[in-house]
Amino acid sequence: MSKSKSPAACPCGGPSLAACCGPYIDGAALPQTAEALMRSRYSAYSLGIEPYLQATWHPSTRPQEAIIRSDEKLQWLGLEVKSALRLRQRKVENEDFVEFVARFRVNGRGQRLHEVSRFLREPSPEGLRWFYVDGTFPE
Secondary structure, X not given: OOOOOOOXXXXXXXXXXXXXXXXXXXXXXXXXXXXXXXXXXXXXXXXXXXXXXXXXXXXXXOOOOOOOOOOOOEEEEEEEEEEEEEOOOOOOOOEXXXXXXXXXXXXXXXXXXXXXXEEEEEEEOOEEEEEEEEEEOOO
């Protein structure tokens, strides 16, 4: 296997951080879909970027304590988006759901998180913006 000089892939699986989640995490752009927000939040978890996680968590459900624990040896290994389900049947244009499986290791032990996340799109000073609200666990 030869070493490539191209930028490292984005943690969410995209081509590179700069071409994928980086502009969202840096505040240069807003994710236009709930799936893009979910992917950027996964990348922020992978990179340990607490301020982005706080800023993209809906104020009604945002934890008061730190989201990322410095004492936890956590390594994110991969993301699989199973589906992005906009509920067109109901007249809810500013709510969306994304089902995903994230693989990670805690203190060296492999685990997986299977979640259906709920997102709301609301006005913000930057314009309409998606926020993570909560999730359910299908397993």
